[in-house]
Structures are given as C-alpha cells and as structure tokens.
Amino acid sequence: MVYSILNHIQGKNGSRWAEFVRETGTDNILILAIDAAKYTHKAMITTFYGEILVKPFDFDASLSGFESITRSVKENVSLHNFSEVVVGIETTGHYYEDLVRRCQQEGYNVRTINSATTKQERDTLLNWSKTDNLDLMAIVQSIIHGRGTFNELRSGSVLHLQKLTRSRRELVQERSATRNHIRVHLDHVFREMQGKSIWKNGKREHVKPFSDLFGKAPRYLMRHYPHPSDILHLGEKGLRDISIKENLKLRDQTIQILLEFAENSISQSKKLVEVDEYLLSQKLDQLAFLDRQIKLLERKIEDLFVETEGAVILSVSGIGLVTGAELYAEMGNVSDFDHAGQLIKMAGTNPIVKQSGGRNPSYYGISKQGRRTFRNITYQVGKSLAQNNPEMKIRYQCLRERGKYCGQAYIALGNRMIRLAFSMIKNQNLYRTENQSYVLANEISKKIHSVNCKKFYDRYVLSDIQRQYSA
Numbered sequence: 001m002v003y004s005i006l007n008h009i010q011g012k013n014g015s016r017w018a019e020f021v022r023e024t025g026t027d028n029i030l031i032l033a034i035d036a037a038k039y040t041h042k043a044m045i046t047t048f049y050g051e052i053l054v055k056p057f058d059f060d061a062s063l064s065g066f067e068s069i070t071r072s073v074k075e076n077v078s079l080h081n082f083s084e085v086v087v088g089i090e091t092t093g094h095y096y097e098d099l100v101r102r103c104q105q106e107g108y109n110v111r112t113i114n115s116a117t118t119k120q121e122r123d124t125l126l127n128w129s130k131t132d133n134l135d136l137m138a139i140v141q142s143i144i145h146g147r148g149t150f151n152e153l154r155s156g157s158v159l160h161l162q163k164l165t166r167s168r169r170e171l172v173q174e175r176s177a178t179r180n181h182i183r184v185h186l187d188h189v190f191r192e193m194q195g196k197s198i199w200k201n202g203k204r205e206h207v208k209p210f211s212d213l214f215g216k217a218p219r220y221l222m223r224h225y226p227h228p229s230d231i232l233h234l235g236e237k238g239l240r241d242i243s244i245k246e247n248l249k250l251r252d253q254t255i256q257i258l259l260e261f262a263e264n265s266i267s268q269s270k271k272l273v274e275v276d277e278y279l280l281s282q283k284l285d286q287l288a289f290l291d292r293q294i295k296l297l298e299r300k301i302e303d304l305f306v307e308t309e310g311a312v313i314l315s316v317s318g319i320g321l322v323t324g325a326e327l328y329a330e331m332g333n334v335s336d337f338d339h340a341g342q343l344i345k346m347a348g349t350n351p352i353v354k355q356s357g358g359r360n361p362s363y364y365g366i367s368k369q370g371r372r373t374f375r376n377i378t379y380q381v382g383k384s385l386a387q388n389n390p391e392m393k394i395r396y397q398c399l400r401e402r403g404k405y406c407g408q409a410y411i412a413l414g415n416r417m418i419r420l421a422f423s424m425i426k427n428q429n430l431y432r433t434e435n436q437s438y439v440l441a442n443e444i445s446k447k448i449h450s451v452n453c454k455k456f457y458d459r460y461v462l463s464d465i466q467r468q469y470s471a
Contacts, residue, residue: 003257006087008072016150017111017146017150018146019192020084021146023112024083025083026049026083027048028047028081028083028084028421029047029049029082029083029084029085029086030045030046030047030053030073030077030080030082030084030085030086031046031047031048031088031130031135031140031143031144032044032045032069032073032074032085032088032108032137033045033046033085033089033139033140033143034087034088034089034090034096034099034139035071035089035090035092035135035136035139036061036087036089036090036091036092036093036095036096036099037061037095038061038095038347039059039060039061039222040058040059041058041059041060041061041065041099042054042056042057042058042059042132042135042136043059043069043136044056044057044059044133044136044137044140045054045072045073045076047080048144049144050141050144053076053080054072054210054287056132056133056136059208061095061098062436066099066102070106073085073108074407076317078303079196082111082382085107085108085109086108086109086110086111086143087099087103087108087110088109088111088113088140088142088143088148088236089103089110089112089113090110090112090113090114090115090118090135090139090140091112091113091114091115092115096112096391097153098111100152100245101151101153104152109150110150111143111147111148111149111150113139113142113147113148114148115142115144116333117137117138117147117148117371117419118138118139118457119138121133121137121138121139121141121142122135122138122139132238139260142198144375150394154332154333157304157307157308158308158313158328158329158333161301161304161305161308161325161328161329161330161395162330162332162348164179164297164300164301164304164325164329165322165325165326165329166373168294168297168298168301168322169239169326171290171293171294171297172294172344174290175287175290175291175294178286178290179214179287181279181283182214182222182280182283182284182287185220185276185279185280185283186226186280187275188267188268188276189215189226189227189229189273189276189280190226190231190262190265190267191261191267192228192261192264192265192266192267193209193210193213193218193221193258193261193267194208194213194387195207195208195209195260204354205360206411207257208256209254209257211252211329215289216247216248216249217243217248217254218428219247219284219287219288220242220246220248222284223281223284224281226277226280227260227267227270227273227277228262228263228265228267229262229269229270230270231258231259231262232259232262234264235259236255236256238258239255240251240255240403243255244344247267250259258289273422290459294386298321298322299449301321301322301326302321302448302449302452303452304325304329304393304457305321305324305325306448306452308312308328309425309428309456310324310327310328310421310425310458311323311324311393311456311459312326312398312424312425312428312429312430312431313327313328313420313421313425313431314443314444314447314448314456315425315430315431315440315443315444315460316385316389316417316420316421316424316431317389317390317391317431317433317435317438317443318338318384318385318387318389318392319381319384319385319417320384320447321447321448323377323381323384326380327377327378327381327417327421328421330347330371330373330374330395330424331343331374331421331422334422334425334426335426337422339422340418340419340423343418344415344418344419345370346370346371346374346376347370347371347375347418348366348368348369348370348371348372348374348375348459349366349367349375349378349411349414349415350368350370350415351365351366351367351411352365352366352367358430361437366411367417378411378414378415378417378418379410379411379414380414381414381417382409382410382412382413382414382416382417383410383413383414385413385414385417386410386413388407390434390437391433391434392416392433394414395411395416396409396410396411396413398412399412427458430460430461440461444456444457
C-alpha cells in the first residue's frame, strides 16, 4: 500500500521535499552548501549522493562573491546536465538572509537549515571537531536527509512589525536595567525613599512613600531633592509649595512619611554621596530618554499594526496593542500554514510525547525546539489572558485545579490563543464571546488611538455590514 505523499510523517515540509525529489529525480539535483558568515562565506558543490564536484572554497559577502558562486553552479549544471539546484544555508544570525534572497532570485531551491540540525549531523561522525569543511558536509547531509525548510524570508509589513516589536522589547529590558541602577544609587543617597519596614501592633509592615517609585513626583524629587537633608530643608511647607508649582500631587500622608523617613534616615552626609547623586541624575536622564523612545516605537507599531490583517486579534479581551502586535509578528503570514499546530510547533510550545510499543504515551514538558522569541510571547499572551480575559481566567483556574503549574497553564492558554488567532486572521473574523459585559467599541478604544479606531471599524465592522447587505 502506498500512502499519499501529502501525508508525510514530517508533515507539510517533509511532503514538499519528498514530492520535489520524486518529480525531479536524484540524478538531476545539484546541491550547493553555504556556510554563511559576516565577511567571508564558504561553499561546496556536490551531487545528491554526496559526491564532491567542487571542493570547499571561500567567497566574499558581496555581489562579486555571489556572482562567482553562480558561475561555478552554471558550469556544473551544464557539465553534468542537472535540472535543479538545491541550496542549503545554515541560519547563522542574519548573515544568511541576503544569500537566501539572491539564490531565490536566481531560481534556486533554497533550504534553510537550523544550526542545531547541523550539530546533530556533526555528532553522527563521532568527532568533536568543528571546522568550516565539516559544517559544509553537515549541511549537505541535512539536505540529503530531507531536513531544512523551503519557507521564504519574511518581508513587507510583517517583517517591519517584527523588527519594531523586537526593538521595543530590547528597550524595555534596557529600561528595567536602568531602573535597577537607579534603585542602587538611591540606596546610597536616600534608601528610605523606596520604603522601609516599621512595626505596628507587633507586626512588621512595609511602608512606602510612593506606590510607584518612577512616577512623576518621585522622579522630580530624586532629580532635584534626592538627599534626606534636602527634604528636611524644604519642610512640610516647602514640599507643598513644590507640589502645587510642579503639579506633583503630593498627598499630606506622603509628605509626612517623607519627612519622618528623612529625619530617621541612615544615609551618609550629602557631601559623601555626591558621586551617587550625579550618577542618579544621569540614570534618570537615561530613563526619560528610554521612555520617550518606547512611546514613539509603540505609536509606530500601532500605526503599522492596524494596517495588517493581524489587527483583528485586538478584539480579544486581554490582548493589548503591543502583545497582539508581537504575537502577529512572530506568527507571520498564516497562509504559509495549513493548521495552527504548525505555528505551535514553530514556537516550540508543543508538548513532548514519548510512547513505544503498547505503553500509554507520556507527556513531558514543551519541546523548546522552535523560536525563542515566539515562545516568549506565547507565554506572555497566556499570562495576560489568565488575568484579563474572563473566559480564559476560568480555563486557567481549571488547569490549576488539575494540578498544572502557573507556567504550564500560561503556555496552554498561549497555545489556545495561537489557534484562535490563526482562525481569526485566516477568516478575518472578530472575537466572539458569551461575556455579557463585552463591548467591541470599548475594547478597541482603550487599546489604540481614535484615528486608528476608525481604520479598524472601516475594515472589520463596516465592511462586514456591507457584505451582509450585498448578500
């Protein structure tokens, strides 16, 4: 019995490769293996059976270097009557991307290969050595064994959105590090501004002057009056006057706590902490700059996201602008996939199943064999839904009652959101819920600006009404 080639055990990718090899014929396939690098790439040309036609050679990462590759390929194609050229390129950083685009323009069949795959091929040689030549042979063997993927590089709005969201995440991480540095310097200048423990009725209680250390009022005080002596010099009247003048909205209770903490502060004299005050001021400048950059990025992300088909997932409760944009950017073009399970596998959040013989399958943790950035946002999406989506919150509680850890429940909800987003984007359908308090207008208006709200309604609401009337 012969099974359909579209039901390959490796899924859609395996089916495409098997069909390609069957229709082309192994004798008609030339393999070009490329080990990408920043300045100088390395390549090798072989047959499908691994016979080396052109030994490993270097070529520079420029147009002239690529032209030397195409000349060598054309010579061997005409010499041996090959009909198809398969290029195997390891996904090394971003250096491989220009090669993939150029090879696709030449009409070559490009297979991108994960570095973990080539490592496994090297391990089969029982050799701990790692050289460029061994890497090239590992790429050739990976191609012969049907590994790698035909997927094209992302382009257009999806690529731009991915770059913007990833840059924002880097800035957010930098901002978190800057805030930690501010806390360190504040520990030396005025530790108690962050709060301290006091005893009330025999119990220890943590009291803070400000609920948010990085709000407008504490930032102003850290910049202009960072030391306890500065607070005491101002006094109650001075603090109130500054609060009114600078619109800091300091409450009477906050003023009293500040004065009490300043009077009993353990900090050194102002002269001995001059350096920390200077560094504190610099870090506050850096924090303000990062805040502005993140805000500008978020507006850029919003304006771009509402123009894409992925904006429909903004209608889901618990999915904010940035979260939704990140999820869509990591998913990419859903038309490249047959079902949502392929996206979950790409994220590496699919469960590992182990089963042999007549034994029942055992489910371990997630595979973590996909894209880390996609996996991270899947976790964040699940966490956001568990906290802000009423229906998902019930599912989260059910998962916890079944003995799942928090992280496991978040991943499960994240996977569910991937399935939901896949269906919504593919069919361009808005979110449907039985929650009586859900109002689409309120959901969208709190996530994006009014200008973009109009664009959203024109695309998903008015167009749907027009379709209904025309039908």
